[in-house]
Amino acid sequence: xxxxxxxxxxxxxxxxxxxxxxxxxxxxxARHHGGKFVVRIEDTDRARHSEEAVxxxxxxxxxxxxxxxxxxxxQFEQRARHAEVAMQMVxxxxxxxxxxxxxxLNVMREQAKKEGRSSxxxxxxxxxxxxxxxxxxxxxxxxxxxxxxGESVINDLVQGEIRITNDNLDDFIILRSDGTPTYMLSxxxxxxxxxxxxxxxxxxxxxxxxxxxxxxxxxxxxIPRFAHLPLIHGADGAKFSxxxxxxxxxxxxxxxxxxxxxxxxxxxxxxxxxxxxxxxREQAIQWFDLDAVGKSAAKFxxxxxxxxxxxxxxxxxxxxxxxxxTPFLKQRHQIDxxxxxxxxxxxxxxxxxxxxxxxTLIQLTDEAAFYTKKIPxxxxxxxxxxxxETAHDTFDALLAxxxxxxxxxxxxxxxxxxxxxxxxxxxxxxxxxxxxxxxLTGTTVxxxxxxxxxxxxxxxxxxxxxxxxxxxxxxxxxxRNAAN
Ligand code: GLU
Numbered sequence: 001x002x003x004x005x006x007x008x009x010x011x012x013x014x015x016x017x018x019x020x021x022x023x024x025x026x027x028x029x030a031r032h033h034g035g036k037f038v039v040r041i042e043d044t045d046r047a048r049h050s051e052e053a054v055x056x057x058x059x060x061x062x063x064x065x066x067x068x069x070x071x072x073x074x075q076f077e078q079r080a081r082h083a084e085v086a087m088q089m090v091x092x093x094x095x096x097x098x099x100x101x102x103x104x105l106n107v108m109r110e111q112a113k114k115e116g117r118s119s120x121x122x123x124x125x126x127x128x129x130x131x132x133x134x135x136x137x138x139x140x141x142x143x144x145x146x147x148x149x150g151e152s153v154i155n156d157l158v159q160g161e162i163r164i165t166n167d168n169l170d171d172f173i174i175l176r177s178d179g180t181p182t183y184m185l186s187x188x189x190x191x192x193x194x195x196x197x198x199x200x201x202x203x204x205x206x207x208x209x210x211x212x213x214x215x216x217x218x219x220x221x222x223i224p225r226f227a228h229l230p231l232i233h234g235a236d237g238a239k240f241s242x243x244x245x246x247x248x249x250x251x252x253x254x255x256x257x258x259x260x261x262x263x264x265x266x267x268x269x270x271x272x273x274x275x276x277x278x279x280x281r282e283q284a285i286q287w288f289d290l291d292a293v294g295k296s297a298a299k300f301x302x303x304x305x306x307x308x309x310x311x312x313x314x315x316x317x318x319x320x321x322x323x324x325x326t327p328f329l330k331q332r333h334q335i336d337x338x339x340x341x342x343x344x345x346x347x348x349x350x351x352x353x354x355x356x357x358x359x360t361l362i363q364l365t366d367e368a369a370f371y372t373k374k375i376p377x378x379x380x381x382x383x384x385x386x387x388x389e390t391a392h393d394t395f396d397a398l399l400a401x402x403x404x405x406x407x408x409x410x411x412x413x414x415x416x417x418x419x420x421x422x423x424x425x426x427x428x429x430x431x432x433x434x435x436x437x438x439x440l441t442g443t444t445v446x447x448x449x450x451x452x453x454x455x456x457x458x459x460x461x462x463x464x465x466x467x468x469x470x471x472x473x474x475x476x477x478x479x480r481n482a483a484n
Contacts, residue, residue: 001197002033002034003198004030004037004038004194004195004196004198005026005199006026006037006039006040006194006196007022007038007039007068008041009039009041009042010042011041011043011049011054011056011057012053013050014053014248014250015056015057015060015250017232017240017248017249017252017266017300018231020060020064020249020262021229021232021270022200022202024066024267025200025271025293026198027066027068028267028285028288029200029289029290031285032285032288036069036070037066037068038072038196039072040072040075040190041054041073041075042183042186043074044075044076044180044181056250059250060248063249063253063259064263065259065281073190075186078186078190078193079186081193082185082186082189083179085185086141086174086185089143089174090141092218093144094219095141095174096126096141096144097130097139097140097142098121098125098142098171099133099134099139100121101137104124105121108121108122118168119167119169119170121170121171121172123170123171125139125142126142126144126171138177140176142173142174143171143174143218144218145172145211145214146166146169146214147166148166149167151165151166152164152165152210152213154209154226156206156209156227156228157200157225157226157227157290157291158227158229158230158293159295160295162206164210168210169214172184172211174215184211184212187212188212188216188221191224192216192219192221197224197225198224198225198226199225199227200229200290201227202228202231203228203231204231205228206228209226227290227293229270230270231297232298232299232300233297233298233300234299234300235299237297237299240300244300245300249262256361256362256364256365257305257360258313258316258361260281260312261311261313264308264312265308267279267284270294270298271288271292273287273292278308278311309359310358310359313358313364314355318348318355319348321355321364322347322348322351324361325364326338329365329368329369332362332366332369333365333369333372333373346371346455346456347368347371347372349455350371350447351368353451354368354447367445367446370441370442370446373442375463376467377467378442379438379443380442380444383438383441383442383444384438384472386434386437386444387435387439387468387472390434390435392473393424394425394431394432395439395468395469395473397420397424398417398420398432398435398439399462399465401419402453402462402465403462408454410448410451410453413450414450417429417433417450418432420432433449436449436453437449437452438468439464439468440452440453440461440464
């Protein structure tokens with residue numbers, strides 16, 4: 001048997017990370033077994049349908065690099081086929097017309113509630129002669145669920161054997177009175193028509209599985225194997241949702257996570273391969289199987305995701321990172337480096353240090369931004385504080401030595417700063433390095449400022465020091481330093 005798995009999201013507006021994990025597991029399982037992975041959009045809710053929501057799914061799949069086989073199927077477009085199957089079941093005596101009025105159903109529902117039963121329909125039209133049908137009432141079609149006492153069993157590839165007693169299964173509706181198929185019917189017909197062999201999905205669908213099995217059996221179709229995954233939880237043990245933080249794939253993209261980091265994180269959230277933490281796509285395809293999927297819900301852990309992202313950032317190709325931070329620089333710092341070869345070159349020269357310290361592309365962007373700044377630039381509050389507290393003579397010494405420096409290398413710059421620290425601050429290098437960082441970057445956070453100065457170059461560094469002096473001392477006669 002050749003494996004076919006599927007990812008059938010409902011377009012709700014975004015792709016939940018739980019759905020992304022489901023898609024990933026289906027993808028890996030199919031690739032591991034040399035089978036196919038197909039996509040179906042469950043777009044039958046026309047009242048709430050939005051094309052943008054459908055596109056969000058495709059964008060997320062593409063960003064994650066989960067390529068699927070065949071063309072994606074629209075469930076809505078298969079509706080005539082679903083209705084046709086319902087009619088076949090009526091003809092075969094596996095399903096029947098039910099003419100119950102809403103009032104009758106309400107009475108049955110109340111009665112079941114009183115008796116604590118979840119199923120309520122009393123099957124009153126199951127064996128009744130259709131000639132007794134009331135005139136002018138459009139019937140629904142109901143399936144004949146097992147009516148005899150007994151159990152229904154599913155051998156789930158993750159959960160093991162799951163049993164429910166048949167009295168939990170009623171003759172549910174497969175075709176509404178307006179002729180439209182219900183979700184339960186559509187899913188089964190599509191899964192059959194698409195040749196699905198394994199249904200890997202969230203365990204919130206276990207109850208559906210028992211109903212779906214009835215339809216497969218009624219049609220005499222092969223029943224796919226089921227694998228129900230425990231859901232992802234937040235730290236408080238509740239199903240992971242927006243309440244716990246970003247819940248959608250595209251939010252993680254926008255927060256500066258690399259797709260391979262999110263993938264590696266989601267992969268291990270519910271599945272493991274020994275103690276391996278870093279698992280590439282190729283390894284995952286080689287190793288993934290359902291027997292190592294955990295049975296209990298995994299808790300989402302942002303710190304772990306960040307640490308994986310840091311790993312993947314550190315190992316990422318630097319030109320790729322430059323491309324990835326370019327739009328973030330525009331968004332967050334209003335700096336467009338697309339045609340600025342010098343800015344690009346400076347960022348690339350600092351990239352190794354920058355990427356190794358970054359948890360996200362946002363952090364990388366913010367810490368790389370100073371390389372791309374143009375005079376006049378802004379100073380953040382902490383940098384302003386540092387500069388306001390810097391003695392005039394320290395800064396003048398920096399400027400003078402930067403101007404005359406003949407060894408403008410990381411070591412040379414560090415040396416000259418040491419000399420100033422020895423002369424003016426009893427050897428405390430921080431007293432010199434901190435204002436230097438504030439001046440050159442406009443912030444108080446950066447990789448080695450001596451190396452950063454070398455990358456900026458002597459001319460630019462001197463220009464930045466002059467600009468800073470102008471900004472903090474010349475034009476600000478009331479500042480503490482002006483009185484020194
Ligand atoms: N459309 C369903 C969902 O998004 C998928 C159901 C299934 O996998 O059978 O939850």
